[in-house]
Amino acid sequence: MGALTTRRAGALLLSPLLVCYAVAFIAPIVLLFITSFVVGRGYYQPGTSLTTEHYVHVFTDSFYQKVLLNTLAMGVYTTCLTLLLGYPLAYHHARASSKTKGLLTILVISPMFVSLVVRGYAWSIMLSDHGVVNNLLMWFGIINEPVRLLNTMKAVVVGMVNVMLPFMVLPISSAVESINPHIEESAYVLGAGKLYTFFKVIFPLSLPGVIAGTVMTFAITMSSFVMPALLGGPGFQVFGTIIYNRILLISNWPVGAAMAFILVAIVVLVMYFQERLLSVLTKRRRLT
Amino acid sequence: MILDRLYKLYVYVMYFFILIPLIIIVGTSFTTSQYVTFPPEGFSLKWFVRVLTSYSWMFSFFLSAVIALVSMGIAILVSLPAAKALAKHRVTFLGRDVGVTLRTLFLSPIVIPMIVFGIGIAITLQTLGLYGTFPGLVIGHLIIVVPYVLRSLIVSFEGIPDSVEEAAITLGATPIKTFFKVTLPMAKSGLIAGSLFAFIWSFENVTVSIFLAVPGLTPLPIRMWGYLSEFADPSLCAVATIFIVVAFGVFLAIYRKMGKASMFAV
Incomplete structure (x- = not known):
């Protein structure tokens, strides 16, 4: 040929x-x-x-500015919490024996196979005024009367963290997995403590996984609308819910389209910085 | 050591946190009460009976299954040759190697916000006169499933050494025969895993479907979404439980076929 x-x-x-x-x-x-x-x-x-009036409108109208800030806040809170909660889990997952790892992987990704609507509904049941969470908190005596959780940013972030954990845990886990365990052992042998070894050896080496998981989490969270709509209530407005509202409820297509493109621009920008950050990191590693 | 114990406890709590929505839904679906509570009251199958005998729920269920199957089938048909080209051939355009660029393009729907495709495809279908039709829904779902099928096929094809195919050709097999008798059987598990993933992503999708669904042609997740805002009785939990069982069945099938490594190969 x-x-x-x-x-x-x-x-x-x-x-x-x-x-x-x-x-x-x-x-x-x-x-x-x-x-x-x-x-x-x-x-x-x-x-x-x-x-170009729709873009001008979205960027100058105070309502949309508030929505953008709200969306960014939801994205940042969710990403930070998911990283903090997910990292220890990812480390455990990476260092598990290959037999238990199979089971743990099933545990981590199984919720991904169930529609977001179902998971959002479950959280709305749990977080309602007389739901499991409030009942448990009262039973433990932490609060005396039900606190309002549903229809607040807190509820949305809890739901989003729950949804995003697999996306954070799996890339970090495979990054940790690729670190030779002997490196960790030699740090201990040389007298480094557990925490010191973690912050000076393991965490820096797992950074590519951390960055991948963080960017994925942030991008998906920013454009989500199922969880914000189900858990945030009618007063909670982010880009996703407003786009849904503009297109499907009041059929104002241009504004919805402009907002969707602003989302794309944010995601592309974040991915560009990820790319730059990764190349800087790999370059630095090659030098040392 | 106490720190190790605490860490272990934390890990168990987190796994529980991941699974809790599923536990709540399945638990609530057996309740006897008219409204949703957790823990559930009593035990009955009446909500399952109600759902399984409801025409509209069953219609949406089968509609979602058929959309998922058809879009999965088309995705396999178009991805097989493309994955072969991207994994094994040098793809050039105007003399430049565009293999990597094309690969990035084809896989990019994984990272671009799905809501963008949802609205964009709705406009495209309206322009084509296919809005609110079954083919329209399938076209919309293609963009959800193709990247996953393509990705797992490329990974499988790349894992096959060139020498195996060369041997077949040297022994007189035509390239087409080599593909069907040698390459494809060796990539079988990747193909199955990618397809089952495609099925699940299509079956559970909300973000694209919600912009394409019309009354009378409502996939299951969209019907659940609509039902939620109107009734929210335990029959929704029963539907969700059936949904979970189906999804888990497919998922376990993937898992037994593949193991973790190839499931998340990029």
Whole structure:
């Protein structure tokens, strides 16, 4: 076989997938992008005139600014908590014997296979005024009367942390797994304490996994709308819920589209910094 | 040591925290009361009976299953040749190697917010006149499932040494025969795992479906979403429990086929 035929074969083999992506990936993104500039409230149709007013509106209107801040707060709280809670779990998962690891992996990822609606509903049952959480807190005597958990940012963050834990635990676990256990042992042999070894040896070496998990968590949380809608209540507004509202309830397509693209821009920006951070880290490691 | 004990306790608590929503839902679905409480009151199967005899719940259930199966099938058909090309061929465009670029493009729906596709595909389908139809829902679900099928196929194909295929060709097999008799059987477990994943992601999807569903063509998660805002009685928990059982069945099938390593191979 000559080089030319293999090259042709490559193009031929890729063409069905390329067609699929043209219809289901590229066309939607292009149409959505144009729609975010359309005058009025409809989606893009040939012949409609274009404007940037929707972006200006979203960036200057105080309502949308508040929504953006709320979304960022939800993303940051969720990501930090997931990292703090998930890291020890990931370490345990990485260092488990291969037999128990199978079972633990099932435990960690099994909720991912159940629809978000179901998990959100479960949390709304648990966090309601007379739900399990309030009852337990009263039983332990921590509080005397039910505290309002549902329809607050707290409830949303708890639900989101629950959803995002697998996305944080698995990349960190595989990063920790790839650290040779002998490195850890030599640190102990040389007299380093457990905490010292952790902060000076293990954590720095697992940073690629930490960054991957953090970025994934932040990106998914920023664009989520099922958990915020089910646990945050009608007063809790983030980008996801507002986009849902603008498109499906009051069918104002351009504003929804503009907000969706702002989300994409934030995610792309964060991923760009991840890429830069990773390359700086690997370069530094090569130097030392 | 006390620190080790505390750490162990913490780990158990966290695993419990991960699983608790599922425990709550399954537990509540057997309640006898008319409203949702936990712990549940009494034990009955009446909510299951109600759900399993409800036409609209069963319709949504089967609709979701069929959408998942069809989009999974199409995803396999288009991903098999593409994965082969990306894993084994040099793909060039205008003389430049574009293999890595294409791979990034094809896998990017995993990181781009799904809500973007949801709205974008709704507009595309309206433009094509396919909005609110079964093919429209399948097109929407393709973008959810293809990246996962493609990714696990590329990983499987890359794990097959070139020498095996070369041997088959040297012995006189045509490239097509080599693919079906040698390459594909060796990539079988990756194919099965990727497909089952695709099925599950399609079956549980909310974010894309919610922008494509219309009355009369409502996938299961969207029907649950709508039901939640109106009734929220324990029948929702019964549906969710059936959902969990199906999802777990598929999941265990993947797990027995694969083990952890290849499930999350990137």
